[in-house]
Structures are given as C-alpha cells and as structure tokens.
Amino acid sequence: MTHTLTATGNAYVSEELLTGCQAVAQGVRLADVDVIAAYPIRPYTEVMDLISKIIADGRLTAEYIIADSEHGQFEIVKHASSVGARAFAGSSGTGWLYGFEALAVTATDRLPVLFLVGNRALDDPGAFGVEHNDALAVRDLGWLLCWVTTPQEALEHVLIGYRVAEDRRVQMPMALAMDGAFLTHSQHIVRIPSVEAARKFLPPYDLGDRRLHPDNPISIAPQVNEDWVMEIRRQNWEAARRAPQVIAEAYREFDAIFGTDYASSPFFTEFMTEDAEVVLVGLGTVAAPARTAVRRLREKGERVGYVGLRWFRPFPTVPLRECLRRFQAVGVIDRDFAHGSPDDGGILLHEIRSCLYPAAERPAVVNFIIGLGGRDISIADCQRMFDLTRQAVGAAGGDGLVRWIGVRE
C-alpha cells in the first residue's frame, strides 16, 4: 500500500523505524486504550514490552495488568470491556489456545476488545515460527479476524479494528493477526499518526446500555439454555453479516483523514492481476516473495498476479468470488493445516472453494501447504507454485490438487 499525505497533511506527525509489534504498541497508545493485560509468549510479547514502557514514560494512561495466564489475561480484558473500558490483549500459538474458553465467550458476549495474534506454531514439537492455525481457531466463533502485512498497516488497523469492533452495528471482538517473526519482528519505516487525527477517526468507546455499572444494573450472560440461545446466536450472526459494510465505511473515513487508500479494495489487495491468467492467493507476509515472483515471471511474459487476503472474518465472499472467477487458475497458499478435511487441504482452500462454488464458471483451484512452523517461503517457491497452478488449467484431475511445498518427502 502506498500512502500519500493529503491536504490534512499533519495527520501523520513523524516517521519511526518500527517492528510490527512496536507499531501495534503505538496504535494502542493512539487508541487511548484503558486496560491492557499482558502475559509472555513469543513472538507477540514485544508489543507488551513496549506498551509497559509507554505507560511507564507517561505517554498513555492505562491500567496494565500482568496476568497469571492467558485465560486470566483474556478474562481480564473481557470484564474490563464490560464495564466500558477499551481493552487490549494478545498472544501467540499455544498461549492463544490456553485462553480459548475466554475467547469463545468474549465473542458470544459481544465485547469489542482487540487482540494481537503474533502467529506461531501450536507446539509439540516446539516451534516458535509462524503458522496460522492459532488465529484461525477462532474463525467460526464470532470474531473479526484480519491479517496485516506491514507495520504501517498494523498500526493503522489497531485504530480501524477498534472502530469497527466497537460500532453499535457490530460489537464483536477483533483479532489482528500478523506473521510471527516475519512481521512481528521485522522493522520498517512507519509514519505515526497524530493524536488528534487518531481521536478524530476513533470516537471514545461507548457500550451504551450494555455497560455493567450500578446505574445500569443489568445481568450479563445469565443461563438461557435452549429457550433463548438460538435467538442470541442469531444476533451474533446478524452482527457478523453487518460487519463488511461497517469495515468499508471505516476505511473510507480513514482514507479521508489520513490520505491512505484502503477503501478501493477493503478486504483484499490485488497485485498485477488486471490481465492475469494465473494467481496465487495468500494471507500475511507471503505477499512479499509472491509479489517479487510475479514481477520476475512478468518479465518473462507470464500473465500472473497475487491476491493478498486481508479480512478472513467476515469473509469477503462476493467480492472475492467476483475477483477470482476472472482467472483460469488459482493457487491457494495455506500456512496452516486441516488434517482430514475435504481434499486434505488447508483451511483457506476450503473457504475459497466454497466461496467460488456458486460461480457458473470456476477457475481451477489448487492448494499449497507451505512455510509451516516459520519455514521460509522463497521467491523460487512462489515461482514453482505459479508453475504448478498453471499446470492445473485444463488438466484432468488438476482441480483441487493439494501439494506440500518445501517439505522433505
């Protein structure tokens, strides 16, 4: 994404060299978050290291709680949110799953907290590197789930995330996912928004008549059983269905204040796809080698492109279908696994196949499982994936093929 400063000029005040985690910490400062709960696990932890320093230096007024566990951490922010405080937490890998019960009820309670998920493998055997199964585990529970690919986007999506999550029409928790190491710990120049511009974009958190307070003596989450749970699930479903419109609106306003260009393609980004025949689709930092591969193949005259999915929940079903149906073949990159699933493919494969199913004419869709546990995805790997995807065009049995790339067979 390229940014241009507009007439509002001073919407950004400075530039700093920041990692993805550090950029999120700056986002938390600018969002004037009220309560933060921390617990250490690599690689997301750096965000908490920096937030504690920001608070220690008096640059943010917030309660910073060192929790006893991720379960405690997530319950702390859930309950802080219920009394009307803007709250932030985060985790990675097994830590994210340690608090899973709390993640489920945060969504069913419709409490709009924001979490950073620094994607990490789910251990045993131990691995610190990126894998997307951690964040993807909440995909069906009523979470907003979005992957960013640069520290700039990371910072900006803290503001955008709270704005969407807290909107009365949505009120869902938000998981901001980023690839462990490749983004959590890689430094880029980041333009820092001004406090005024951030405030202008992100109004104060207001839970309204759902706030727990002696002046509003409600009971939250009483026992409902089969008498009411379906109606309540239905409300969650409706909120998730309203989210795309709210996201699009938020991007339009963000662009107007900051001069960015998110709104023209809010849910995914396209790179050199205009006349493409074959594209790869992926989540997160695989965008970097994939785009370089696109450029190199185009030099040889190949009509290839890359589609980077940003929002996984809500899933941009219709726009993504309209985008992908134009191509002859689509290679889906999964940095995750879904053992025993249809086609024995990855999670993104299934989402994309299902999204394309109603299209009268569908491209061939193939799947690549790659980069698990943080294994590097090279430009050559991406070129190979393009080749394999192209081979699926018109080939008998090509559609639906799943391949593991870069694995010792």
Next chain:
Amino acid sequence: MVTPEQNQYEPIKSVHQVPLEEFYSSGHRTCQGCESALTMRHLAKAAGPRTVVTGSTGCMYVANTSYMTTPWIIPWMHTQLGAAGASALGMSAGLRALMRKGRLAEERINVIAFCGDLGGGDMGLSGISSALQSNYNLLIILYDNESAANTDIQATGLTTYGAQTTFTPPGSAQRIMQRRWKKNVAGMMAVGHPTCRYVATACATYPPMDLMNKVRKALSVGGPAFIHTFCPCPKGWDYHPRYSHEIGELGVRSGIFPLYEVVEGQVRYTYDARKRRIPVREYLTKQGRFAHLVDEDMDHIQQMVDEMWEKWEVPGVAPFKGPLSEA
C-alpha cells in the same frame, strides 16, 4: 470527604440493624435450604447498591441466574469457571481507568467476584492469587458447598475427607474414595499474600450477621480481600433442607470449619475452637454423605481436627508444626 478508596459502613450489631432492602431477591431456582444462595443474599445486602458482581459457573450461576428471572438487583455478570480472580481484576481495572480519565464519576464502586470450591479452590487458584496481589479494592468470595454441586455433586479439593460424592462412591473394595484432606484455601491465601489486608472465613448463618459484617469489613479495608464461606448443601450433603442452618453451626462448633479473620496479618478467631469444640461426630452423623463411615474413620477425622487446633503453629489457619528448628 470520603475518597473513592474508602467505604464507610455501619457494623451490624443486632438483627434490627440488618438492612431491609434486598439486592439479591426472588427469581433463583436453587434448592430449598441452599446456604450458598443465602451467602449471595447476605453479600449483596451487606455491600449495597453501588456494587458490581461477577460469579463463576456453578450452582450460583446455573440454578441461580436464569435469563428473564435474574435474582440480581445489582449488576451481575457471569464469568468462566476458573476466572473469578480475573473478572475482579478486569472490572476493577476498567473502573479505575475510566475514573482516572474522567469518563466516570469518581466514586467507590464495590467489585465482588464469587466462585465455588471447584471453580475457585481448584481451577481458579492462580487467578485469585493474582487478584490478591493487586492494589485494587476488590473482594473474592469463595462459597464452599464442598462439591461440584452443579454437575451433580462431584468431589473437589475442598470436599471433606471420606464424603460420598458421585466421583467418590463407597464400594465393596474401597469404603472411602475421597482420601484427600480438605484444602486450606483461606489459610493459603492469607499466608501467601503478605500485602493482602483482609482474609476471612464465614458461615452465612452462624454466628448470625457475621458474614455481612465481614463483607463490610472486606469492602472497607482498602485493597483486595478474600472470604471463604461454609455453605451446607442439602442435596449434596444429603440431609433435610430444614437443617441447613444447624449443620452450618455444627460445622463451626465442631471446629471442622475454622472461623476467623486475618486483618493485616493478625488472626482473630470468630469462633475459638481451641477453647471449646463439640465432637465432630455430631456434625458428621447428621449427613447422608458420611453414612458409610465406620468408627475408625470418624476417629481419624476427629484426630485431624484436633491436630489442626492443638498442633498447628497458627491453629485453624496455618499447618506448620512448631517449634522451629535451629538453622
């Protein structure tokens, strides 16, 4: 002026001084004679309207707080089985942040989180410990009905030695399946959290009004506080509901459930079982859950209770046996 850090309550010296107003009222579906529900009623009455409460999963959620018929007149929220401590931290932190930033009027709002013996005494220990290390004014109340009552009376770490539960049935090869001695949670909290200013044990009915006064003290001392309440459960303990109060009193007077306060490190006995104790048999034989015990078992329990009052370094509170040896 009362700062938000302070609370001023009148002590309740006689039944005439008990507030008439209820903040936990009709609408719950707990069993007749449920002392855990009485604990709820007393804590709400004592704390008054400027209070927010969370409760972890268990009878006091499932049987207690049904949609459309909530008994809570003060604001209430469910928290997960092991999350009482975290819920208290979260609410306290949220309220303090909003007050510091001027988005909520400065006032003292009581934060109370309750949990059962399984949710708090087993699963949620680390969260409660974390809350008791904080500098918030919060109160955790562990209501102890000595089983996972809501899931049909399974033994927990706080179930009395020898008791029959659905996880510890007497059988032909083993008479006693619950061979764990009751975990000493209040003592553990008092000993393990040197800056926690108030830890107490209580029983809603005996001595009368004691629990309400302890709740008020806990909410007045400033800082985190912990109260462990003894809650006879007619269903789980297998006795007629009309005897709930009596069973509570017998538990206290036999010394099997010590009643005390630890205020800034000073122990004060509410019922001093060092001086007078009735035989523990008088308590055990009134409950069906102990019907399979034989004399030898009762003697063992009596001996453990006697040891607690006669040998422990801090009787009823801390199970070290003095004197200390030289280094």
